[in-house]
Amino acid sequence: MPISMQLPDYLVDRDPNRCITCKVCVNQCANDVHHWDKDVDSVIAEEEKCVNCHRCVIYCPTHALKIRRNPTEYKENHYWNSSTIRGIDRQAEGGGVLLTGMGTDKPIPIYWDRLFLNASQVTNPSIDPLREPMEIRTYLGSKPDNVIIKDGKLIKELPPQLVLDAPIMFGALSFGAISLSAVKSLAKAATDCGVMWNTGEGGLHRDVYEYGKNCIVQVASGRFGVDAEYLNAGSAIEIKIGQGAKPGIGGHLPGEKVGEEVSKTRMIPVGSDAISPAPHHDIYSIEDLRQLIYALKEATRYTKPVSVKVSAVHNVAAIASGIVRAGADIVAIDGVRGGTGAAPLRTRDSVGIPAELALAAVDSRLRQEGIRNQASLVIAGGIRNSSDIVKAIALGADACYIGTAALITMGCRMCQTCYTGKCNWGICTQDPKLVKRLNPEIGAQRLTNLIHAWSHEIKELLGGMGINALESLRGNRLMLRGVGLSETEYRILGILPAGE
Amino acid sequence: MTMTIDAKGVYYKELNHNLRNHLDKGVKEILVQNVNGQRYIGDGVTGSQRLILEGTPGNDMAAFMDGLEIVVKGNGQDGTGNTMNQGRIIVHGHTGDTTGYAMRGGEIFIRDYVGYRVGIHMKEYKEKIPAIVIGGTAGDFLGEYMAGGIVVVLGIGLKEREDIVGDYCGTGMHGGIMYIRGQIPEYNLGKEVKIVEMTDEDKALVRGYVERYVTYFGGNVKSILSKPFNKLIPYNKRPYGNLYTSW
Numbered sequence: 001m002p003i004s005m006q007l008p009d010y011l012v013d014r015d016p017n018r019c020i021t022c023k024v025c026v027n028q029c030a031n032d033v034h035h036w037d038k039d040v041d042s043v044i045a046e047e048e049k050c051v052n053c054h055r056c057v058i059y060c061p062t063h064a065l066k067i068r069r070n071p072t073e074y075k076e077n078h079y080w081n082s083s084t085i086r087g088i089d090r091q092a093e094g095g096g097v098l099l100t101g102m103g104t105d106k107p108i109p110i111y112w113d114r115l116f117l118n119a120s121q122v123t124n125p126s127i128d129p130l131r132e133p134m135e136i137r138t139y140l141g142s143k144p145d146n147v148i149i150k151d152g153k154l155i156k157e158l159p160p161q162l163v164l165d166a167p168i169m170f171g172a173l174s175f176g177a178i179s180l181s182a183v184k185s186l187a188k189a190a191t192d193c194g195v196m197w198n199t200g201e202g203g204l205h206r207d208v209y210e211y212g213k214n215c216i217v218q219v220a221s222g223r224f225g226v227d228a229e230y231l232n233a234g235s236a237i238e239i240k241i242g243q244g245a246k247p248g249i250g251g252h253l254p255g256e257k258v259g260e261e262v263s264k265t266r267m268i269p270v271g272s273d274a275i276s277p278a279p280h281h282d283i284y285s286i287e288d289l290r291q292l293i294y295a296l297k298e299a300t301r302y303t304k305p306v307s308v309k310v311s312a313v314h315n316v317a318a319i320a321s322g323i324v325r326a327g328a329d330i331v332a333i334d335g336v337r338g339g340t341g342a343a344p345l346r347t348r349d350s351v352g353i354p355a356e357l358a359l360a361a362v363d364s365r366l367r368q369e370g371i372r373n374q375a376s377l378v379i380a381g382g383i384r385n386s387s388d389i390v391k392a393i394a395l396g397a398d399a400c401y402i403g404t405a406a407l408i409t410m411g412c413r414m415c416q417t418c419y420t421g422k423c424n425w426g427i428c429t430q431d432p433k434l435v436k437r438l439n440p441e442i443g444a445q446r447l448t449n450l451i452h453a454w455s456h457e458i459k460e461l462l463g464g465m466g467i468n469a470l471e472s473l474r475g476n477r478l479m480l481r482g483v484g485l486s487e488t489e490y491r492i493l494g495i496l497p498a499g500e
Numbered sequence: 501m502t503m504t505i506d507a508k509g510v511y512y513k514e515l516n517h518n519l520r521n522h523l524d525k526g527v528k529e530i531l532v533q534n535v536n537g538q539r540y541i542g543d544g545v546t547g548s549q550r551l552i553l554e555g556t557p558g559n560d561m562a563a564f565m566d567g568l569e570i571v572v573k574g575n576g577q578d579g580t581g582n583t584m585n586q587g588r589i590i591v592h593g594h595t596g597d598t599t600g601y602a603m604r605g606g607e608i609f610i611r612d613y614v615g616y617r618v619g620i621h622m623k624e625y626k627e628k629i630p631a632i633v634i635g636g637t638a639g640d641f642l643g644e645y646m647a648g649g650i651v652v653v654l655g656i657g658l659k660e661r662e663d664i665v666g667d668y669c670g671t672g673m674h675g676g677i678m679y680i681r682g683q684i685p686e687y688n689l690g691k692e693v694k695i696v697e698m699t700d701e702d703k704a705l706v707r708g709y710v711e712r713y714v715t716y717f718g719g720n721v722k723s724i725l726s727k728p729f730n731k732l733i734p735y736n737k738r739p740y741g742n743l744y745t746s747w
């Protein structure tokens with residue numbers, strides 16, 4: 001047998017008429033694909049190593065490079081297709097758990113695309129957001145059962161709330177998984193846009209404490225970087241129980257990614273694996289969850305909302321109800337398409353359920369139980385654009401987390417090899433040479449552009465429906481119609497088919 | 501001047517609110533009497549003051565605590581010193597499960613035994629090394645996932661055929677040290693840890709902790725040290741380094 005049965009996934013096409021042997025590609029590719037061969041005075045490629053990240057393609061000054069999927073195909077077979085064979089080959093050679101990055105790439109039904117928004121025609125006027133005020137400010141936190149107003153003043157004190165200028169937040173991306181440049185970009189953009197960013201479980205680096213006001217600090221099972229100062233540095237605290245890309249399992253940040261700065265922020269020795277156990281070992285029940293929620297509230301003197309983030313799993317509605325009853329102010333639900341820096345392939349692709357169904361189920365359940373006001377609902381896991389957000393809000397969400405979309409904004413090309421630590425775009429890496437490639441000022445500017453653009457689109461869509469405040473859309477499923485869904489799906493989503 | 505507060509029948513929220521208020525105002529030492537299950541005492545509190553608790557504090561005592569000294573004249577419960585950052589806890593009794601979970605600094609001295617998963621995921625960074633000293637025995641999963649820090653188990657008063665630690669001791673451990681007095685049955689050890697020789701430095705370190713233990717709870721340093729200690733360390737910093745194959 002040959003040493004390897006595997007063919008390169010991608011082919012590197014170099015147009016010799018265009019290539020000026022400037023060697024930019026050689027310097028840009030952290031995967032060491034391109035080499036300059038001085039004997040033949042040309043650049044050659046070791047295609048096995050290419051991950052199709054487009055770094056060289058974009059930096060090639062003469063557009064001499066193209067990356068193509070390897071067109072070689074196995075004998076046609078729907079069941080034993082190339083990706084199935086490839087998985088077996090890799091494990092036959094490597095013997096390990098298949099590890100991948102980013103969210104699942106499987107063709108899971110995309111419910112967002114089966115949902116259609118309403119618009120006003122004749123019977124009520126639509127609103128033009130360019131000329132009329134449009135309210136998309138969002139308050140996240142527990143709302144009281146009633147308010148008491150006396151002499152125009154609110155008598156009853158409201159529980160602490162997060163104020164967002166748009167219903168969009170950057171989801172948990174930990175320092176360690178992503179670079180400090182990426183963290184700074186997110187932190188600055190969130191601050192500039194009046195929204196929130198989330199530390200993920202990797203602690204808060206000293207350089208970004210100044211962005212604490214717009215930060216949600218996460219407490220995960222590994223408790224990395226968690227101390228009283230950290231808990232008080234953000235405006236909210238999130239207990240991470242699970243994430244959409246890998247429900248039910250913990251995390252291993254490989255030792256290679258634990259350099260001086262990550263070590264300091266996570267408080268573990270340089271070069272150690274940063275291991276997050278699968279569960280929090282002080283949480284084996286809803287009662288235990290309540291204990292941690294209140295330990296955090298006590299430690300921060302009841303000044304900050306506490307969020308609990310879970311992956312969307314089969315019993316998510318009942319779990320969410322338990323979370324609300326445990327005293328959480330925000331419930332965050334991460335669907336099966338959620339991204340990650342590293343996850344076992346089989347878990348990523350086959351554990352959990354789509355965010356859309358989970359969201360509808362949770363919102364319905366909390367309403368039925370009369371506790372929907374006690375917590376805000378944040379949805380995550382594959383939000384791609386502003387219309388996904390508007391649909392999510394109509395299904396019952398208060399706000400959305402975006403992760404993958406934010407990474408793409410910073411330059412990510414979805415090569416799905418974040419776990420190697422060699423991200424050529426300076427995002428998912430700790431290699432100083434690569435980290436430098438992402439300029440936090442530019443990263444922040446691009447993210448700010450995205451949030452502003454989406455905010456405007458959200459207003460346009462609202463205006464079209466004749467709604468001038470996002471609050472009037474929350475859980476307003478009459479604004480949605482579906483196409484091509486089963487009866488059960490309509491029931492779970494709580495919407496009518498188009499035409500009805 | 502020690503201030504005295506009676507916790508009898510006081511709900512935890514009110515008790516902790518009062519305690520924080522007094523500590524904020526600069527009270528140096530507070531004696532809390534009749535503590536009976538109130539949770540979260542000392543959570544997230546920063547400073548160098550001292551609390552003396554008479555009775556049984558509830559779960560998550562001193563969670564995220566940053567600097568105080570808490571003396572418990574009684575038993576601690578689950579989650580004592582959970583994710584504590586700095587300070588000292590001295591328990592004149594036993595404590596429950598996950599004592600010192602993810603501790604980052606400071607010390608916990610427990611006179612008697614402790615529950616399951618004690619010292620799980622303790623960490624350390626440079627000279628900031630947390631320590632847990634246990635006078636009696638420890639339950640299963642002691643030091644699970646430990647990434648740093650020191651755990652000392654003395655096994656004082658160990659009965660015949662009684663194990664000093666439970667099963668899976670040090671499982672998933674990838675940093676830190678455990679010092680265990682006397683023999684550790686092989687079947688109790690997690691597969692990520694090994695027993696190594698005590699160096700002079702280790703011996704001096706252990707002596708220091710034993711002396712402190714005796715100062716707090718009484719006993720005899722010499723007789724405690726007469727039984728040799730075993731040192732447990734992880735095989736490596738990256739127990740799962742070879743687990744994966746790239747997709």
Ligand code: SF4
Pocket residue numbers: 012028029030031032033034049050051052053054055056057067424
């Ligand atoms: S890995 Fe990226 S930079 Fe390297 S050759 Fe492939 S596309 Fe180009």
Ligand code: SF4
Pocket residue numbers: 053101102407411412413414415416417418419422423424425426427428
């Ligand atoms: S973050 Fe970097 S490594 Fe990860 S998918 Fe994007 S470009 Fe690839």
